[in-house]
Amino acid sequence: MALSLLTPPRALRYVSASLAAALDRALFSPTHAFPPAVLIELSGLAIAQIVAREYPRHTYPCVLVAAGPGNQGADGLAAARHLRTWGWKIAVWGPRLKGDSEQLATQLSHFDVHFLDSDAQAFEDYLEHADVVLDTLFGFSFQGPAREPYAEILRLLSSESRIEFAFRRPRPPIVSVDIPSGWPVDASSSSASASSSSSSSAAASSDGLAPPGCFTPQVLISLSAPKTGVRALVSQPSAALAPPQQPAQQPRAQHAHAQQPLKHYLAGRFIPPALEAELGLALPLYEGTQGWLDVTGWPEMSEEEAKALHAEAKKRQEELEEQGVRDAEMAEMQAEQEDEEAQGADEEEDAKTVKADA
Numbered sequence: 187m188a189l190s191l192l193t194p195p196r197a198l199r200y201v202s203a204s205l206a207a208a209l210d211r212a213l214f215s216p217t218h219a220f221p222p223a224v225l226i227e228l229s230g231l232a233i234a235q236i237v238a239r240e241y242p243r244h245t246y247p248c249v250l251v252a253a254g255p256g257n258q259g260a261d262g263l264a265a266a267r268h269l270r271t272w273g274w275k276i277a278v279w280g281p282r283l284k285g286d287s288e289q290l291a292t293q294l295s296h297f298d299v300h301f302l303d304s305d306a307q308a309f310e311d312y313l314e315h316a317d318v319v320l321d322t323l324f325g326f327s328f329q330g331p332a333r334e335p336y337a338e339i340l341r342l343l344s345s346e347s348r349i350e351f352a353f354r355r356p357r358p359p360i361v362s363v364d365i366p367s368g369w370p371v372d373a374s375s376s377s378a379s380a381s382s383s384s385s386s387s388a389a390a391s392s393d394g395l396a397p398p399g400c401f402t403p404q405v406l407i408s409l410s411a412p413k414t415g416v417r418a419l420v421s422q423p424s425a426a427l428a429p430p431q432q433p434a435q436q437p438r439a440q441h442a443h444a445q446q447p448l449k450h451y452l453a454g455r456f457i458p459p460a461l462e463a464e465l466g467l468a469l470p471l472y473e474g475t476q477g478w479l480d481v482t483g484w485p486e487m488s489e490e491e492a493k494a495l496h497a498e499a500k501k502r503q504e505e506l507e508e509q510g511v512r513d514a515e516m517a518e519m520q521a522e523q524e525d526e527e528a529q530g531a532d533e534e535e536d537a538k539t540v541k542a543d544a
């Protein structure tokens with residue numbers, strides 16, 4: 187099959203948790219030299235832009251950010267800072283922030299952000315005020331089942347656990363990053379085979395997509411590449427019917443989130459081409475200057491397409507490297523030629539001076 191990298195298929199290649207972790211390690215390594223804080227900022231900016239696009243401030247003025255203990259929590263805090271500077275009201279629930287997250291929390295403390303107490307009750311109380319929940323609890327390093335205090339937050343977010351609050355405002359829509367928190371990061375092609383990673387005694391979710399005891403988000407933002415654990419969620423038939431480029435803008439009070447088709451975005455436009463080729467990621471092309479891409483309804487890439495893209499990416503990389511070597515050789519030859527010319531001019535000048543002196 188003849189495929190050109192200029193027109194990659196509108197299809198997605200899923201990665202396992204171990205491949206996602208290998209990608210992170212490579213990006214952070216001296217070879218690629220990305221400090222985690224830089225990638226967290228880039229991810230945070232894209233996440234904030236997507237939240238702003240899907241949930242405009244006039245209708246969804248208050249965002250509750252659930253920040254986990256790892257880098258995903260830091261992504262959420264970076265997004266929170268951007269959203270705050272753009273005018274959203276922000277509350278953060280994040281009981282164990284360390285490293286980059288601690289620094290981001292310090293930054294946020296100067297932006298009039300409301301930090302909730304670390305108990306689950308504080309989170310539950312604030313759910314009544316929030317218009318959107320940004321779920322940045324766990325990313326690809328999650329290994330279920332969730333431990334407290336996170337397990338209780340996941341229970342609060344799962345629709346079935348909200349029945350007792352039916353007389354209150356409906357649960358706000360949830361934006362999840364990489365993997366809805368609580369879901370297994372690695373899964374086969376069917377949601378039925380996804381093992382419970384949260385409350386093992388909970389019933390299956392009402393939409394049949396989420397593993398038992400887990401919630402289904404309205405928006406999913408995959409960073410770098412979608413993880414195998416979201417296959418079933420992303421490929422649900424209603425997702426394919428979602429009109430592209432149309433944000434979900436119903437007022438919060440009427441937000442029938444359970445019926446909303448999932449919006450799926452890809453962000454993380456920072457993967458060096460050589461690394462993409464090396465890991466066989468077969469990433470789609472981003473548009474213009476945007477750091478995110480709406481991939482709602484995109485099907486899974488076939489093995490054949492992935493192999494063809496991988497081969498082409500490798501070939502292109504080799505060509506770039508060869509071109510680089512040729513450019514370097516040309517530059518060296520040019521520099522040598524200039525040196526020789528300069529030396530010749532000096533000798534000519536010296537000869538003239540000697541002649542004049544004589």
Ligand SMILES: NC(=O)C1=CN([C@@H]2O[C@H](COP(=O)(O)OP(=O)(O)OC[C@H]3O[C@@H](n4cnc5c(N)ncnc54)[C@H](O)[C@@H]3O)[C@@H](O)[C@H]2O)[C@H](O)CC1
Pocket residue numbers: 209210213222225226229254255256257258259261323324325326327328329330331332333334336363364409410411454
């Ligand atoms: N290349 C990229 O796309 C980038 C993605 N980024 C984001 O980073 C996360 C992955 O970050 P990492 O720190 O490796 O892991 P997590 O955020 O998933 O959290 C690990 C953290 O959670 C604890 N933990 C794990 N399982 C449990 C559990 N069952 N109960 C309680 N706690 C648990 C664990 O101990 C750690 O403390 C990725 O998803 C992206 O969101 C970066 O921005 C960089 C680039």
